[in-house]
Amino acid sequence: MQTIHQLTLADAITQTESHHSLFEQERRKTPLKKSKIFQSQSVQFVDQQTEIGTILKAIPSTEKNTLPSKRIAVLFSGGPAAGGHNVILGLKHSLRPEDTLFGVKAGPKGLLSGDLFELSLVAIEAVQNLGGFDLLGSDRTKIKTDDQFQAVLNTVRKFKLNGIIVIGGDDSNTNASQLADFLKTENCHVIGVPKTIDGDLQWGKFLPISFGFDTATKVYAELVGNILQDTPSSRKYWHFVKLMGRSASHVALEVALQTKPPIALISEEVKDRNISLDTIVTHIATVIAYRQGRGLNYGVVLIPEGLIEFIPDLINSLPAELIKDRDSHGNLKVSQIETETVLLNLTQKKLADIQAKPTSYLSQEPYKLTETEIQKFQSSEFSSNTHFFGYEGRCGAPSAFDTTYTYHLGLGAGALILNNKTGYIISMTTSNDILALPLSGMITEEIRDEKATPVIEKALVKLDSPAFKYFESRRTEWARSDVFSSPGPRQYYGPTANQLPITVALNQGLDSLLFTQ
């Protein structure tokens, strides 16, 4: 018999391998609470026949024990987002012992090839509250061709599936809707779960935000806050920071509201107000010159990754092969393009122009300088750094918000499948109502590669939304002075843990930045 002895520190460190850091161990054992509303086991349906905007009635979840057992598959589709594992945990918790839950390996690709495995509760609990999509893996395959639909049918038949849960973004949920139609005669139901760090899968008060957005923006906002905090300490750098997020600028807007930097560009404004590349660059360079004149020779410029799509001048200046390089959903690979460096170089040229003709740029409010200040600007040196924050925000441990939100999305998706519902996307409102929205009502047509293609329209930043209007009302002040904030790292304990995204709180008309569970 071995004597039990104390671990050495080295042994204890080895025991933290394979997702057993002190943090991961604590997160994993933190229990999840079902919201009060969900405890009543009701999912509200937004009716498909009437205009979206009316919640018809609450339908209680079917008495679980009277239904035949179900075989359900769940998959991740597209880029990872924090909280995916908790969707699956909620789903598993909503099922009964006689139901079987399968995980689809490596995304839609695995659905085509029939790469499924049974998901035990123990396996899911091992990733409870933790980031990543690694329980299943993911990919970006779009199910388009007849052969692909046939392949899915084969998988459905082979595994005798009664349901498929697609955890994905706008494109993947469009696919989910098509699969729901296609599989209706097979008695296999399809439910979508709204995932994307970009935040562009939204539907007014019915779907306030996709999951993963809160975690990603909180990761980026901490980093941007840290860098802002560095600027008056080092007193010499301008940081041009590109933030991940395809077409829409929700990420950039949220991070701007969290941190209050001197400059944040919003792609939708550039497009809607038809702002030229030269106007953007002139604005950036003017703010830099103004701040140099006022002794603030440092700052941060936030640049949404998708900006490139909204500025024809910028796209036209790029080599053609870069423009043609699109993913299987037809999207431009914008994260490959160093917009931040392109803008930085243009800004430096413009600054030289302002140096030569300062009064053309710096004699009007709000960026008016005195003669002494103009001399100070002219004797200032410009130093810069570029950053791109993207991958580090997709798989972080889900924030308190994403942790609980995704768990409820999973519970709701399971309830829909048990109730034989198909073609819905599951949602949860800021008043903790679980909603089922018909996917067909969200789908429109878009011309892609010269063909009409069904799509869920990306929710872009609206210039008349409370969040944008608030940003607009404060940004000149942020540019002229140093009023930034650092939101700090995500907390899981203590008074600041339960923070909502600021854009969501504003756009949903809430009166607090904190949520209650």
Next chain:
Amino acid sequence: MQTIHQLTLADAITQTESHHSLFEQERRKTPLKKSKIFQSQSVQFVDQQTEIGTILKAIPSTEKNTLPSKRIAVLFSGGPAAGGHNVILGLKHSLRPEDTLFGVKAGPKGLLSGDLFELSLVAIEAVQNLGGFDLLGSDRTKIKTDDQFQAVLNTVRKFKLNGIIVIGGDDSNTNASQLADFLKTENCHVIGVPKTIDGDLQWGKFLPISFGFDTATKVYAELVGNILQDTPSSRKYWHFVKLMGRSASHVALEVALQTKPPIALISEEVKDRNISLDTIVTHIATVIAYRQGRGLNYGVVLIPEGLIEFIPDLINSLPAELIKDRDSHGNLKVSQIETETVLLNLTQKKLADIQAKPTSYLSQEPYKLTETEIQKFQSSEFSSNTHFFGYEGRCGAPSAFDTTYTYHLGLGAGALILNNKTGYIISMTTSNDILALPLSGMITEEIRDEKATPVIEKALVKLDSPAFKYFESRRTEWARSDVFSSPGPRQYYGPTANQLPITVALNQGLDSLLFTQ
């Protein structure tokens, strides 16, 4: 009379401007506890005359009220590090109402020009527990010439200073030692405080680590952990991550121990074992090929920023003007060189070579592949991303460790000044002893620009240290499989808040990763 009404959400958000995020408000009001040992008001001195290694005796801090009042200046020198504000708070708390504390604006430069202002407790409490050096600002001026020393003397006389506290790294503390000698006859005492995120200002058990290292490595470790978590989710990317930290690889080693990535390079090993650039690249490419063959076509390579200094082949391949570009301390501007991209490009070439001759590389343990696995490797595509984490780690909110450590360094520095001590650097051991180490005992000579120059030798990673030996014992396992961990974001509440750096815990022979206050 105005009616008092509730704030709207927009007003509440505006109130979070200027360092008033919910997080910053909570951090600011968190009280600091004096450690039990410090409550006895004792600082232990490591005697200057004997070999460093003997703590002679504990000298109680002089009874505060019997001494004449003092006028003391404090400055930041060099790059920012988390916790600097709490050093100043501790310093202020150690002084008496009749003493005056001045802040020096913008680093050593401000000491030369006499740019000092009186620091009130209210001003310091406004940045309590918060990151950055913005209370004073900083710069990298080195005080070298007779004119510069004379300028300091003028400032000392103008403000009637009895003491100067220099918060800085190895170069700045060398300066502090010289100033202590130079100002002895002026009855102005100089004390250094060990600051640098690089972690290369260490002195065995007497100075376990400089402040700022813990926060920076925890910021980087969260990001690297998030990216590692992304790899088996996305299943396609290799991430080449460069980490800030000049010559020494303490940062890379700490982040590696926190996250367990497939590959982490340590500059000191490259130097001490005389490892060639080709050997490094071959190792990286072999591990990538091996993992591709085993179905793990993703991973992370950690690269210390200072690596470039240790590989003559790499330096020789760079344009000469880059090598000449050094800062005022004579240091190579390594953060400007994209070592991560250089290594990535070389790795891609080497991978092509392995593709052509796989058995030359993949037929020996520990990276031996079967024929089927070699085919799998040969049909794999290599996709990559590069990252540089640096500025985002210097000014984050100080970790729980740095928060309390820096406060005690400040208390200790104040006690030394009140006791008329000069030429010491203040330290705190892992058993909470506050120590005063004579700077003169730490200084040696180094040839810089062909001249013998006094320097504090940088503490490099030692290959026989417990931390490196532990890393060495595990890294092959980390390369061959997926056993990484995500340490998560820094916590300030709950069971995981009080974590020590793992390298420090190992090298100091501790039996826990948690510290008690």
